[in-house]
Amino acid sequence: MYRQGVADFPYFLGIDRLDQIATPDDRVCVLNILGGESRTVTPVSHAFSGGNVVFGTSPGRSGQVLKTPTGDIPVFNTVLEGLKAGYRFNTGVVYLPPSGVRDGVAELIRVNPDLRKIVIITEKIAVHDAREIRAMAQTSGIDIVGGNCLGVADSWSRVRIGGALGGDHPEESLIKGSVAVFSNSGGFTTTIAQYMATAGWGTTTLISSGKDVYIQYGARDFAHAFGNDPRSRAAVLYVEPGGYYERGIEWSKPVVACVVGRWKSRLTRAVGHAGAMAGSGDSAEDKERWFMEAFGVSGIFTPATPHVSVKGALVTNIADIPAALTAVMALNGDSPDFSPRGSLKLKPWIANDQGLQLPSEIALPVVTAPSPYDQQIAGLSQQIGAVIARQGMKDKSGASVMDAQTQVTSVHGHTVLDLALQPLEAMFALPLVHEIADANDRALLDVAVAAEVNLVGDPILVATDAARAAGNAPNAIMAVAAGITGPRRLERALACAQALIEPFARSGLRDGRDEGFDLSKIQVDDETRRLFLATADEADDPRPEAMLDAIAARGGRSVFLNFLQGLGARVSRDAILAAITTTIAWGPLVRKRISRLTAETLPWYLRLYGVMVGATIPGQHHQSGSLWGIPRAERFQDWTMADLCCLAMTGKRPAPNEALYIQILIGLLISNGPGAISAQGAKGAVAADGPQTPERVQINKAMMGFLTHSGYSHGGNGFEGMAFLLDQFRDSGLTDPANPNHGLDLRAMARRFAVAYKAEKRHAKELGQEVRALPGVHHPVFKGKPENFDPRERFIARFMEERGEYNVFHDFYRHLVREMFEVGASPYVFCVNVDAIIAALLLSVLWKDYQSGALTSRDLETAAFTVFLFGRMIGAAAEIDDHLNRGRNMDTRTPASACGHVL
Secondary structure (H helix, E strand, O other): OOOOOOOOOOOOOOOOOHHHOOOOOOOEEEEOOOOHHHHHHHHHHHHHOOOOEEEEEOOOOOOOEEOOOOOOEEEEOOHHHHHHOOOOOOEEEEOOOHHHHHHHHHHHHHHOOOOOEEEEOOOOOOHHHHHHHHHHHHHHOOEEEOOOOOEEEEOOOOEEEOOOOOOOOHHHHOOEEEEEEEEOOHHHHHHHHHHHHHOOOOEEEEEEOOOOOOOOOOHHHHHHHHHOOOOOOEEEEEEOOOOOOOOOOOOOOOEEEEEOOHHHHHOOOOOOOOOOOOOOOOOHHHHHHHHHHHHOOOOOOOOOOOOOOOOEEEEOOHHHHHHHHHHHHHHOOOOOOOOOOOOOOOOOOOOOOOOOOOOOOOOOOOOOOOOOHHHHHHHHHOOOOEOOOOOOOOOOOOOEEEOOOOOOEEEOOEEHHHHOOOOHHHHHHHHHHOOOOOHHHHHHHHHHHHHHHOOOOOHHHHHHHHHHHOOOOHHHHHHHHHHHOOHHHHHHHHHHHHHHHHHHHOOOOOOOOOOOOOHHHOOOOHHHHHHHEOOHHHOOOOHHHHHHHHHHHOOOOOHHHHHHHOOOOOEOHHHHHHHHHHHHHHHHHHOOOOEHHHHHHHHHHHHHHHHHHHHOOOHHHEEOOEEOOEEHHHHHHHOOHHHHHHHHHHOOOOOHHHHHHHHHHHHHOOOOOOOOHHHHHHHHHHHHHOOOOHHHOOHHHHHHHHHHOOEOOOEOHHHHHHHHHHHHHOOOOOOOOOOOOOOOOHHHHHHHHHHHHHHHHHHHHHOOOOOOOOOOEOOOOOOOOOEOOOHHHHHHHHHHHHOOOOOHHHHHHHHHHHHHHHOOOOOOEOOEOHHHHHHHHHHHHHHHHHHHOOOOHHHHHHHHHHHHHHHHHHHHHHHHHHHHHHOOOOOOOOOHHHOOOOO
16 A cells, blocks of 8 residues: 655655654554563563553464563464454564564554554664565555664653663653754664763654664655754764765754764675675765765864864764764754753773772772662672683683794783793792782792791602602602692691681771781681681691791781781791781782682692792701701791792702892793693693582692693703703813803804714614704794794893803804704704703803712703793693683583594
8 A cells, every 4th residue: 555655755754753753652563572682672661651562472472461560561473463352553663583574574564554663673684675675665655764773762752662772761861852863873872862961962852773784764864854843953863884874965953973983994794783884985984074064064073173063063982972062052052951960071980900000190080880880889899809700711821821923921911021030939929919929929928938848747758759769750759749738738728818818808908018907807706716826736836936037037018917916826837828828919809800719729829839849859958947958047038939949959049140040941931821731731630620619629739730741842851951961061171151251162063063963864864763853942833934033042142141141052052053054954043942041041050060060960950850840830820720710610621523543
């Protein structure tokens, strides 16, 4: 049936004024009323509009109802069934899936001669279907809005038809005023109304036009109805690229147009909502030009460049709409509809500056959120620590990542090159608190780990000595120590950490080092107090007092240690360890950098650090009160982690320069990303225990996973590099590896080896044998270019050059890769990799001890393997904690479909 539309349009248009879009007299039928979106949105629209939905359809659910605040809406199988039941409507709303929209529209038109309007919420309707829908509507004289829209609303009549304009509380956003809104975006239709209210502008009619390829009710149709609407003094348009809907329109009243989407011109396909990708001549830039020509302005309106005319203004940021509208209307002699309601200045409800000292202009004060959000935020404020979503973590990590271009790994945002220059204590803390520890926390960490290294009288020492006597490599010996450091050994320390965190979590304490904090507000019951105190069995343990004395001597500050010392009785070593870890973790915990689970498990990691370092020292050097002849008080009060690690590897306290290079080596070795074999071993152990039940995860077993996944190829290559260098320099007469005037012809040494190696390769190939790999040379990642390099080796070279220092072994390696290429033993200049750096730096530090006979070649090779393990111990802790917080049970498995069988 053909109906006469508005005159002068070459197609049917039945809406002459905006107040006809959504009226109190409209009665609505909703197709797919019980669908997921409609079930939520329709009751709100129905209640806001005073009950304008007469019935809905949902095939197979006839007789059911959709409950709403203003009464139940009946549901029928078909539209015809609802009409036969006596219900009448003039407006249809379509929530059907894309494939069903055409047939749904056809049904509405075919069975209801009273139909005048259809609002299509569905997005991604096929172009062919959209064309047929247009044809049916035009033939029958029906106005259609959409698809891919959020419907229409009228703030004067308090009517909403279709989608969620105004959200769950449309009365808060749809405020009566004088500005009409036409928007390609449904969500921004509401946002624009809210933004305008801050400047005192209310709305008349709001239309979410949608932005599928077909816009059934377009900007030209809106312009006509807007011009005839006496309520609307101005209009705001939100426009996206694609289509010529806005071109050449003559606006009869002031307009502010917001054109967005310049980035879409770089796309090669449509992207969901703003689906009509701009083609030739209808990009965002083109549409900006159309509006500037229509308004007679020469540029885009911003607060800094207020280009306006009496006809309108163009903006590209919705936040500029209120100011632009006010400026345009001022030129027309018009003022806002009401007093401004708030402002668009950032008003954060929650803030977390992560402990940074922000400039005043961006350190925004927190404001109280409106109800009910204020109560929800107050509840969140009581929660201490981060909450991390669980996900499959196979080959993934939230702790470490390798830069694909530089091949440099970062741990919690710090590259290993940067970490290598940090004190060793900061490296040991980073995996667990995600921040670089300051001097106070480093001092506490030194004391905590030092108290765990001496294993005299501990079964661990017997077991590790037995493992050492059996010829095991350093990783197996450390794994024995880790295996005995199980959950029962940490039970009280972990309970102490939990007992300290709980009362302080609600105390308002922001800094665990704030010794001015009022401890009188912290109350614990008798059972908790007994948990912190030493038992009769610990009466002979001298470490609690030694730890407290050492912390005082180092100037360490801790609210939690002060609390323990205020209990009026002797506290246990476990309690002191828990107080130290809680102090170190408190700032990151409050700033939600780490989870509460991480803070509560920290004692386990620190004890493992100490035990694993101590396990590398043979049993005869563990004595009551001394370790390798170093008195307890000296180690506790003066020694650093680098000193302890060097003592474990060499049996002596290093000179400052020697300790520096041990620190740098460990820093460079912390991580190679989650794909490293050692990291996979740690992560797999966590996944096997089940991180979704974190109390079942045995952190010591996960550390064993890293250790058992280290070996002579992965981790021990520095071991082989050490043996290689000893072979080259054993009879060289070298006295001082740090003296560049060593008198050796390194190039000739390197060339002799390269020539011999080339002959060895040729001979091996003739026999069909594998050619031996050279330790410290080449790497499967660093290859393929004429000259290869490992960024960690380059880092060391620059560092030494800047300090005016020299290392003959490093220099030899650099000559070696060059000569290998020159004599044809290698197709290009191989890189000197980090394994060579381990061997070169460590051998330089220990050369004099080797020459004097204080250390054997076996000792040197073991030290090279051990320094790798010390570095990866830190990286493994990061992966264990990350997987414990983030992973899912058994998520490191390889699916059967990806596994193969080899005969």
